[in-house]
Each structure stands twice: as C-alpha cells, then as structure tokens.
Amino acid sequence: MAPKDLQRSDEHFLAGFFEPESVAIVGASNNPMRATYHLVGNLIKLGFRGRIYPVHLSEKEILGIKTFRTVKDIPETVDLAVIGVSYTATPGVLKECAEKGIKRVTLIAGGFSEAGEKGKRVQAEMARMVRENSIRAIGPNALSPINVKTGFCISFHAIDSIKPGNLSLIFQSGLYEPRSGWLLNDFNYHLNKLIDLGNKMDVNEVDALGYLVEDPETRVIGIHLESIGGDGREFLRLIRKGAAQGKRVVVLKSGKSEAGAKAALSHTGALVQGNDRVFEDAMKQCGALRARSLEDFFDLTRALERFGPLSLKGNRVFIATFPGGEGVIVTDLLEQEGLSLAETGSATLDKLRPVFPSWDIPGNPWDLGLTMQFHDPRKIYQTVIDAMIAEPNVDGLAIQMHPQSLLFPKEFMGIFTRAAQEGKPIALWLAGMESGRHENLMWLEERAVPVFPSPEKALRALAALHRFSRS
Structure with missing residues (x-):
C-alpha cells in the first residue's frame, strides 16, 4: 500500500503528521511501567482509526496488535514513523525508515545537540540523512504530534480523553x-x-x-x-x-x-x-x-x-465581589491590567435598586456580600447581569461566584451566560476552584463563560481579550 502523498500542491507538509492513515510505533512496549507503553495505548483509547504497526524486536503482539521486528517488515510504507527507542538506536532506525521509503518521522529520544559535541555530530549526521532522503522530521527530543479530532496522540502519559x-x-x-x-x-x-x-x-x-x-x-x-x-x-x-x-x-x-x-x-x-x-x-x-x-x-x-469569538472592544468593566475589601483590590487590579471601572448611569441604578439594601450603594463595584444579606442570591445575580447587559458604558463583566452557587441547578447558571449571548464577555472566579473540577463550571465554559480560581486570573484574561480586540 502506498503512503499518503508527502505534500499535495494544496496541502502543507505537516498535514501528514497530524492526519496519518498509518503509523509505525518503533519501541512500543507491553510493559505498563515503560513510558513507551502509552504510545500505542493512547491511540487505542482515543479511537485513532488509522493502521497501527508496533515495532519491537521480540514481542509478538502489543496490546492485541501484531508486532513487527523492524519497519522494513511492515507490509506497507507507513505515513509516519514514531521512533521511541534510545538515542543510541535512533540513527539506525532512522536509516531503516529511509531505506523503507518512509517520508515522515518523529524522533523522541534526547541526547543529541543538547548533550555535547558528540551528540551534535550524531544529530548533524541524522540531519544529513533526512535531507538526502527527502524526509521531514520532528525532533529529536520531541513527543509529537496530537490531533484531537482524529484521536492521534503521541504521549508518554496515559490519556483517556481530550x-x-x-x-x-x-x-x-x-x-x-x-x-x-x-x-x-x-x-x-x-x-x-x-x-x-x-x-x-x-x-x-x-x-x-x-x-x-x-x-x-x-x-x-x-x-x-x-x-x-x-x-x-x-x-x-x-x-x-x-x-x-x-x-x-x-x-x-x-x-x-x-x-x-x-x-x-x-x-x-x-x-x-x-x-x-x-x-x-x-x-x-x-x-x-x-x-x-x-x-x-x-x-x-x-x-x-x-x-470563543467574543471581543472586548472597550476597557470598561463591571465587577461584583463578596467582601467589599476585595472589590477595592479588584478595582486596583483593573487599573494594573489597563482596564477601567465602568460608570453606571442613573437608569441602570434604578434597575439595581430592587436589590439594594435599605440605603443607596454604588452600582460598581457591586457588593454581593452586603446585598445578599437582604435578597435572594439568584435574584441579585439576575438583576445585576441584566442591568449590565443593557448598560452602554459596560464593555465586560468580572463577577465572583459563591461556593454555594455550585449547589444550584444548571438552570441557575444560565444567568451568567446571558452576557456572553448578548456579546459582552464575562469572566467569573471562584476562589481556589479549577473549572474542570465541577460539572456546573464546565457547563459554563462550554458556553463562552470562563471560570478562574482568582480575580487576578479573571482580569488578566479580560485584559488579554481587550488587547486582541483592539488589534
């Protein structure tokens, strides 16, 4: 079987690395304690649909797949060879790939140009071999590549899903x-x-x-x-x-x-x-x-x-925190990141008044801790976010979440997605919590609402979005 064309006129040569239809894994192992065990294991778990050819001198099968002693014994010229043997054996395997007509290789082993004059000489010889045989090579000293769409993943670590x-x-x-x-x-x-x-x-x-x-x-x-x-x-x-x-x-x-x-x-x-x-x-x-x-x-x-495709054209941000003191700190952080505290107009203050305490308070920064002593948190979040969506002086929102909000159903979390749906970026933070640790937070992030473990990270993200939105 012929290999995938090295480079069509309309295709970048790296396409063959990211989308191989056949791959040789040289140095694959049946031993779960060996790093190279997962080179084949991950391809199986992630559903790679291409043809996999483990190469090992003595094993008959690796993870249920027939094994070949050398790349020369493989019944086709594979699209990609991933060479996971030691640095001393790597040049020899690369030569076998050249003799087989393989045109793409990933060289995993280190110990070459970074390891002194001898390593530099060996790497230079491999570079010469690559050039003379029209091979394209990633590495050495590299684990590559990963293409999530096709389930192709070269890694030393067990990866169940991406x-x-x-x-x-x-x-x-x-x-x-x-x-x-x-x-x-x-x-x-x-x-x-x-x-x-x-x-x-x-x-x-x-x-x-x-x-x-x-x-x-x-x-x-x-x-x-x-x-x-x-x-x-x-x-x-x-x-x-x-x-x-x-x-x-x-x-x-x-x-x-x-x-x-x-x-x-x-x-x-x-x-x-x-x-x-x-x-x-x-x-x-x-x-x-x-x-x-x-x-x-x-x-x-x-x-x-x-x-996603959201942009932050202006730098005016609404912030809401639980401790009032954190609101002051976050206001300072805004300035440090090149953002500014948005000014809320009288019409917006009127919209917020139903969730005020019995006295007037500033509209920005908003004191969640204070207002939740008097009103239901769901009503507060909904009122505040709806008001800021309509406020023309607000470009983006940065809002602190309370740990108990994780107990609320996803329907409640939908309040936070309204701003993004209306084109206003919103960044949330929940102290010390990574977003992948709770299904509600992951649900938010699927809807263009990133969640951070600190206000510093939330504001840095908004500032970055603003920077790209201006360019």
Whole structure:
C-alpha cells in the first residue's frame, strides 16, 4: 500500500503528521511501567482509526496488535514513523525508515545537540540523512504530534480523553507533558492540535506556525519558544497574517535571562540570541501577546479559547465581589491590567435598586456580600447581569461566584451566560476552584463563560481579550 502523498500542491507538509492513515510505533512496549507503553495505548483509547504497526524486536503482539521486528517488515510504507527507542538506536532506525521509503518521522529520544559535541555530530549526521532522503522530521527530543479530532496522540502519559476545542499549541520542549493530566482534567483545557518541536533538527516553529495559521479549526495559537530556529521575518509575518485572520497568538519565550539562556542551551541545544526587549516589541507590533510566565501562558490560552469569538472592544468593566475589601483590590487590579471601572448611569441604578439594601450603594463595584444579606442570591445575580447587559458604558463583566452557587441547578447558571449571548464577555472566579473540577463550571465554559480560581486570573484574561480586540 502506498503512503499518503508527502505534500499535495494544496496541502502543507505537516498535514501528514497530524492526519496519518498509518503509523509505525518503533519501541512500543507491553510493559505498563515503560513510558513507551502509552504510545500505542493512547491511540487505542482515543479511537485513532488509522493502521497501527508496533515495532519491537521480540514481542509478538502489543496490546492485541501484531508486532513487527523492524519497519522494513511492515507490509506497507507507513505515513509516519514514531521512533521511541534510545538515542543510541535512533540513527539506525532512522536509516531503516529511509531505506523503507518512509517520508515522515518523529524522533523522541534526547541526547543529541543538547548533550555535547558528540551528540551534535550524531544529530548533524541524522540531519544529513533526512535531507538526502527527502524526509521531514520532528525532533529529536520531541513527543509529537496530537490531533484531537482524529484521536492521534503521541504521549508518554496515559490519556483517556481530550476535550475538543480551537486551541493549537507549539512547544519547543515537553514542558506540558508532566502537566497533561491536570491540563486535560482539572484545568479544563480544550485542544485542537499540539506539536512539540524538540531540538528542531528539521521542522521548526515557522513550519508549525505556517500550518496552524491556515488551519480552519485553530482559533487560538500558543507558542513556547527557547529560540527561533527558522526565518525570523517569516515568523513575524505569519503572526501578522494570523492576527489579520482573527487568530489570537500567545507567545511564551524562555531563556530571557543569561542563566535561562544557558539552561536552554543544555536542554534542547537552543542558542538564545537577540535582545529580549526587541523580541517583546516585535511581538506587540505583529499582534501577539507575550505571556509573563508558564502559568500565565496556560491561563491565557485556555481563556481566549473558551471566550470563543467574543471581543472586548472597550476597557470598561463591571465587577461584583463578596467582601467589599476585595472589590477595592479588584478595582486596583483593573487599573494594573489597563482596564477601567465602568460608570453606571442613573437608569441602570434604578434597575439595581430592587436589590439594594435599605440605603443607596454604588452600582460598581457591586457588593454581593452586603446585598445578599437582604435578597435572594439568584435574584441579585439576575438583576445585576441584566442591568449590565443593557448598560452602554459596560464593555465586560468580572463577577465572583459563591461556593454555594455550585449547589444550584444548571438552570441557575444560565444567568451568567446571558452576557456572553448578548456579546459582552464575562469572566467569573471562584476562589481556589479549577473549572474542570465541577460539572456546573464546565457547563459554563462550554458556553463562552470562563471560570478562574482568582480575580487576578479573571482580569488578566479580560485584559488579554481587550488587547486582541483592539488589534
């Protein structure tokens, strides 16, 4: 059987990595204690419909699938070979792939350009082999790729399910891998595609970005970089192109300190070059948002994906908190994030008056703790949100949830979705609670209402949405 065409004239070459019809898993294992056990196990659990060929020197079957001693013994030329053997065995398997006519490989093992002069020489030899045989290679030192739609997932961790979404990620290292259980469950990440580039011997961030910018199922792109291995001008051009198409790009660049740059060199062999301030300015000019930290990167990419097509054109925000003191703190946070406290008009105050205490109070920030001493919380939330939807001076809402609200039926949660339905972004926070830990919160996030464990994260998300809405 012939392999899928390496690259049709109308298709990016990475399509064959994300949508293989056949895959060889070299180094697959029957031992659940081995990391490579899940390379085949995840494909089965996630419902990958392509043909799977485990390759192992001694096993007859792996997880019920017939095993082959080498890639040369497989009865077809597979679309993709995932090479999960040791770094010493990797060059030999790559040579066998070349002799078999396989044109796409993922090289998992580390120990090459990041491991000193000997490793650099071996990687250079593999790069030569790849070029001479017209092979495209991800890695080495990479776990890739993931395509949620097709159930294709290369990971060392057991993954039972992935929620489909419109977020695609480009990583230069597997820093997401040990967090995968948390990201896909408690954190409530919704993914489309993921590619880990590793040492970028062949495929680099420019290739990956070029593919995702044209991917109709990708609306948000998250990029982790230790260095730019491809054409820097083309990288910036692609970000601008994505921004022009309405795609939101978040970039986390590590190695900005001298110590961090040295760590990147020893980790993936990446030589971090250039002034960090110049990089920061370039990201702003081309329409990308730079994440402040790894935590910020995950928070922003999740929030922007869950907001969906909503935009925040203005920076005027209504806030509602339980403690009055938290309202003051959140007001300060608004200013720090470049947002402002919305002014509510007299007509809006009249709408709020039925849930006032026996005296007049400000309309913004709203004191939930005070007003709930006098009125039913459901009536308060409904009155406040309806009033802010109609208030022309309010662009977005940031509202604190009470833990007891988790006891309310989903019908009550529908109150929070009204703002998003009317085109006004709303961010909620429930102290210390990740959204994936309760069905009501996940229900909200399916309806473009992201939920955060703190007001800082909620306001940072609104600020990011505002930034992209202005560009």
